[in-house]
Amino acid sequence: MGLxxxxxxxxxxxxxxxxxxxxxxxxxxxxxxxxVAKGARKIKSRFVGSLEPMSYVYLIYFGKENQQLYSLNHADIIQSFHQVREDFQKIYTGIYLNELVDAMLAEAHEEKQIFQLLLDSLNALQNQSNLETLCRMFEIRLLSLTGHKPELNHCIVCKTDTVNGWVGFSYNRRGIVCGGCMKKTSVEIKFSTGTLNYLRKLLTLNINCSGRLKFPRGMAEEVEKVTHRLILAHVGRELKSYPFIKSMAAIGQRDAGPSVGI
Ligand SMILES: [Zn+2]
Known part of the structure; x- marks a missing residue:
């Protein structure tokens, strides 16, 4: 029995x-x-408030090594991300990040970098409002950390790193295809090198600065077609929280659009 x-x-x-x-x-x-958190649903529970999704906590739990279920002994809140909980769009984005980690990871493997990615992303979510870039950044980095990084530097067919104009992308082979190779290789989507540069930036930019990287209109959809679709390919289904994020974003855009007088 380990503690x-x-x-x-x-x-x-x-x-x-x-x-x-x-x-x-x-x-x-x-x-x-x-x-298992025994008694957590009682009004006077010792866990009260600490087991909400997104809570960053200090834990003590026990059980046999590599068993399926452990017993939770103690959970103290370090950070509750209360500013995220006050904004519906941020709540659903936070739940989406959590859902992605849950869906993409098996249990009981040390994944310190993924833990840090989630913690940094929840902090960024709390402090800024450009949620779309944050989602795309999280998706592509989670793919990379789980061994599914898309090849964005070289054409996957001829290996050239010189790509101009339009670039193709193959979901099966998870990488870009240059203009010359596109004539003989089938690709699912095509996008400009401008979009490719945004995809590359998502892999290198500090997460705290994700709020500054705003996609031009049109490119956001192309970036999503790469990162989110690769996620779907690995998870095998759409994440439950994702339709909520999309409809919230649509409402936000509509509210921000020009108003028409009657
Ligand atoms: Zn090529």
Missing amino acids: YRTNGIVLRSIKLSETDKLVTIMTEHFGKVKC
Whole structure:
């Protein structure tokens, strides 16, 4: 029987029984784990407030190594991201990031870089309003950290790093195809080198600065067609929170658009 102490981010918290919760947590040192929080649904629970999705907590849990379920002993809030919880668009974006980590990772593998990516992204979500860039950045970096990084520097056929004008992208082979090779290789989508440069920036820019990278109209959709579709290919289904993000963004755009007098 081991006792584990680590920081973690609550990904999901569901009802297990009248009194208990089942909590999925991305820990800093032990990867993704599932814990039973006994009594967490009682009004006077010792876990009150600390097991909400997105909460960054200090945890103590115990159980046999590599078992499916651990017992949660203690959870102290380090950061609750309350500014994210006050804004619907931010809540759904945060839930989407959590859902992605939950869907893309197996349990019990140490994934310190992914833990840090999620923590940095939740902080960025709290401090800025350019949520679209943050989602795209999170998607492409999560793909990279789980071994599915798209090839954006060289044509996947002839290996040239000189691409001009239009570039193709193959989902199957997960990379760009240059103009010359597009004549003999089928690609699912085509985009400009401008979009390619945005995709490359998503891999290198500091997450805290993601708010400054705004996609020009038209390019946002092209970037999404690469990063989000690659995510779908790996997860095998659409994430539950994603339609909410899209409809919220559409409402935001409509409200920001020109008003028409009657
Ligand atoms: Zn080529």
